[in-house]
Amino acid sequence: MEAHPNALGARINDYGQTALHMAASLGHVRMVEELVGLMEPQYLKIVDDDGFTPLAIAACNSGHLRLAQCMVNKNCNILTIPIKKQNLLPVTLALQPSYNEMGYYLYSLTPLELLKAENGIQGVRLLYWCFRMGELGVALDLLKKCQELVFAQRSNGKIPILNIAGMPSIFSNGSGLVFWKRWIYNCASLLVKFISKAYNMLGMKEIYKMKLVHAQATQILKLLCEKVSVLESEEDCIKVFNGMCDAAREGNAEFVVELSKASPPLIQRSTDNLWSIFFYAIACRQAEVFSLIHGLRFKHGLATSIDRSKNTMLHVAANLAPSSKLNRISGPAFQMQSELQWFKEVENVVPQGYRVHQNFDGMQAEDLFKENHTKLRKEGEKWMKETASSCSVVGAFVVTIMFATAFTVPGGDNQDSGYPMFMEKKLFILFLISDALSLFSSATSVLMFLGILTSRYAEEDFLISLPTKLIIGLSTLFLSIATIMIAFSSTILLMLQQASHSWVYLPIIILSSVPVTLFVLLQFPLLVQMISSTYGPGMFKRNMKPWIGGPDILEGSRAKIKGA
Structure with a gap:
């Protein structure tokens, strides 16, 4: 050198x-x-x-x-x-x-001055990549130190901070976690401080990171709302509204709510096609965003909106959901049920006269729904019939076995009295009860599955009627399998009662629980999903309290409410 x-x-x-x-x-x-x-x-x-x-x-x-x-x-x-x-x-x-x-x-x-220089172009580029890669810590610190960058634009006219509109996961408050992880989420800060070793255990590190990201996203959104509340430029209002449309597509309800509170006229804006954010929420099946309409005192005006193709909200709901949404639901029958629930929910919001409104093609929303869901209805019918056929075979088999077992009781009958030999044994009573329950429940399941096979399969049948039959059929089939194992186990134990090898009891009990366990693992989640989707609280929040002012607040801003 x-x-x-x-x-x-x-x-x-x-x-x-x-x-x-x-x-x-x-x-x-x-x-x-x-x-x-x-x-x-x-x-x-x-x-x-x-x-x-x-x-x-x-x-x-x-x-x-x-x-x-x-x-x-x-x-x-x-x-x-x-x-x-x-x-x-x-x-x-x-x-x-x-x-x-x-x-x-x-x-x-x-140097911070470098990120501010030349109209903040370097700062804007840094913000863009922060939001694109989900690095909110750097973005938040930069926005706090250089608040002029909050509404800064890239060379293509887009505002980097609005990228958070399409990131609903960063606003998660832990509601989607299982109960014990939700508890860790709520107590994450304290747990990390006092139980350092637990930080890397039980997924706590990831949960704490989730909470940190949510806190950062909330602060970034607050900075954006402060700028939005004083916006005067129509061009900037259009860009913010477009961000709200992106949030509606992705299900980012918190973004929509906070920006609407910061500037109430935004919630009543519409695009060139006269679509409000609720049209996008319906089209993309974002229930949390659509439920916000129930908290608006002026929802009548939004519910009666008609786009340039003369489509109402109900026409939008009549279109098939995006495949990314349908694929999250198990089975085409329950995909059809979800589509019907959406259609009925929007139908309840839209006034009576608008339910028979015809679009440019001369179609009412109900006719459009049937046309767009013909293929899904046929797939749902095929799925229901195949499921019912398979389960009815199992049910019929159980009926046959348990009916025969009732007349061939363990130990046989007493030749003098004609009564069963083990009549006084408790295990024999358990056998009789289990046998009867298994027979009755399996017979009920077979009847329910036969009812499914002979149903008419109209669109509305997928909402309550068909799911109810399948719920009853699977529930009774599960009960029949569980009780047939109890009857079998009690019979074996009754026979071995006088044997000296008591160690065989435990293996018998374990082995008899295998079929029940397999059924629970394979079919019980589907059963729970069916019960939840059919009789649960549902995906929509209808009892939402008013979260934004009435029309009087917007009266002075009619110029800003016109279509973007």
Whole structure:
């Protein structure tokens, strides 16, 4: 190195890279540290043919924090050198591949003035990648320090902060977790503070991270609402409303609520096609967003909206749901049930006269629903019949076995009296009760499945009638299988009562529980889902309290309520 002092800055490949570039791209920490220790600070500013400094290479290729630390300690000015083509700073490059540790480090040392300069273009680009990669910590800190970036726009006119509209998961409050994880979620902060060892146990680390992200998202949304409440530009109002439409599509109810409270006229806006956010909520089957209409005192005006194709809300509900939504529901029969529940819910909101309204094609919403759901109805009919056929075979088999068993009791009959030999035994009484229950329940299940096979399969039958029959059929079939195992076990135990090998009792009991356990694991979740979807509280919240002011609040803002 003493004989060739310029060797450290020499370009050694066809891409114009130095030895430090190559070592950084390969993630060789020790080699980078040795090279940086030998070279002068200005060598770290050398860019390759694509405009990458060694720090930029390390930021987007390796993510090793020590690489960045040794380079920045040598020359902190390299933090301010963007790559030529995309004009991105090293901190932004680090966040693109989610190298969060390096991203946090580089952000903490990047001059804030640089992120504000040139109309905040570097800050906007950093925000964009923060929201795109879900790194809300850096985004929140930057927005707090540079609030002028809250409503800053990219070169394409889009506002990065509105990306949170399409991220409903970051606003999760833990309601979708199982009960014990929900308890950890609610107590996460205290548990992490006092029980450090539990932090990495039972998924607590992920739950705490979820709560942290939710808190960050809420603060970011609050900053956005502060800007939205004083918006005057029609163009900016349109962009915010488009963000609300994105939130409606993705089911981000919290985003819709908070922005509507910040600027009430937004909730009554519509697109060029005269669609309000509730049209999008219906089209994408977002129940939580659509339920918000029940908390509006002016919902009549929204419920009577008609788009440019003369479609009402009910016509939109008559269209088939996106496949991504239908595929979350088990079985086409219950997919059809869900579609009917949506149609009936919207029908209850739309006034009577609008239910028979015809669109440009001359179709009422009910006719459109039948046309669009013909294929799903046929698939649901086929699924129900196949399920009923399979289960009825099992039920008929149980009926046959238990009917025969009733006349061939264990131990036989007393030749003198004609009564069963074990009449006075408690296990024999248990056998008789189990046998009777199994026979009656299996016979009931067979009748229910026969009822399913002979049903008419009209659209409305999938709402209550068919699911109810299937619920009763599966419930009684489950009871018959459970009781037939009890009857079998009691018979075996009765026979072995006088035996000296009492150790055989436990294996018999365990083995007899296997069929019941398998049935529970395979069919019980479906049964629970059926009961919940048919008789549960449902996906809609009809008793929602008013959450925004009435029409008097909006009276002075009619100019802003016109279609975007």
